[in-house]
Amino acid sequence: MIKIGVLGMGRMGNAHVPHLNANPNAKVVAAYDPDPQKAADAKAKFNLELANSAEELIKRTDIDAIFITSPTYCHIEALKPAFETGKPVFCEKPLCRTEKQCQEIEKMAQESKSVVTIGFVRRYDAAQKAYHEAIVSGKIGTVRDANVDLSLGVFKRMPGDWFADFDLSGGVVLDMLSHHLDLLIWDFGPVRSVVANATFESKYFPLPNDFAAAAVTFKSGVVAGINSSWHRSGRNANFMEAFGDDGSVSFSWGEQKYNFYLPGQPAQIIETGPKQDAYLLQDNAWIDSILKGTKPVVTLQDGINAFRFADAILRAAAEQTRVEL
Incomplete structure (x- = not known):
């Protein structure tokens, strides 16, 4: 026990x-x-x-x-x-x-x-794993580019809440988007460079909200566009897509499926099975790794890599320069 x-x-x-x-x-x-x-x-x-x-x-x-x-x-x-x-x-x-x-x-x-593991829970989700496998298995051929669309239109944090303080939370990039940054590294490998713009939860806004956009080049050659926001109105999106020479895939968080596209053909809906609680799977995997003395699914190095990716986006936006990793 x-x-x-x-x-x-x-x-x-x-x-x-x-x-x-x-x-x-x-x-x-x-x-x-x-x-x-x-x-x-x-x-x-x-x-x-x-x-x-x-x-x-x-x-x-x-x-x-x-x-x-x-x-x-x-x-x-x-x-x-x-x-x-x-x-x-x-x-x-x-x-x-x-x-x-x-x-x-x-x-x-x-x-x-x-031995430290980091709470990147999305790696345990069946549909997210199937989307990842479609990319790394070669199902869509050599990957050329990708997109992330993370939009929260129901941000409710108020002044005084640490989430609404950029100096404490790092805003949408370090908090919510860090999931996707970890997944992008998982899918495409290490980051080469980043350019970005951001609002840094500006204290001049009437109420807290945040926005960041980045263009990323990976060492594998893949290029990616990223949009992320905390807004107090508007749409919600939690979407990823990747494009290869032989096809493309897309996935929205929370769904038990992903879309697979071949050139000139309509989407194939790839079902990934019944919904499971990714948090429960994550916590059980951590306990299992302790009992067996095995490497955790998500390592401390993964956490370091995702942090430095997020930090590069914030530095690129703040300094208005390309940041190399």
Whole structure:
């Protein structure tokens, strides 16, 4: 039985605990949240013991593994003591907020026995995996270009919320788009260069919203266009597509299918089976990797790569220059 301590009992902490407890080989036994109300609610809802600090929770000898669901800018404060213990760690995406933090994490990881996985949940979804396989298997031939359309028209965060503070959250690029950046690297390999424009959750806007657009070249030669937004009205889209010499594929997150196109022919709808809870699959895979001592599906390096991709987009937009990786 793997005994788990959870740091951060906000929306994601509350989402993960039931999944972790549903696994017969794991149990969440304790939690820490600096917000007294969130901590008290977690104790009552999940019958958890409460720690007085992140470090106290992480260094408890009866805690076998650490699950980090605190805000992005806080991740490093949990990772530091976790690395010292050598315990396995699950850290929600994105890995961190700044390049300085990323470098600190890299250094600590090199000196630690901790195996870290990052919460890129979309890699566990059956339809997303089938879309990926269609790309890497050669089904559409040599891939030439791709698009990502991530539009949220129901953004409701208000001033004072850390999501609405670019310095804390990194805006739509580091938060929501980081899923797609990880998937693009998974599909096409390392990034070569980025150009971009963004609004950086401008404080001059009446209410928080955000937008970023980027053009990316991968070392494989694939070029990609990316649009991402947090708006307070308008459409919602969560869409990816890739074009090869022999055909193309497209996929919308949440569907149990993807579209496959051959030149001059209508779309073939490729069904990918019944919907499964990707979060449950992800958490079970993490527990299984601990029990078996195997490499996690998503590694710390994957988290580092996705962070640096996002950071390159933000730097390219801020400096109005091409950023090479």
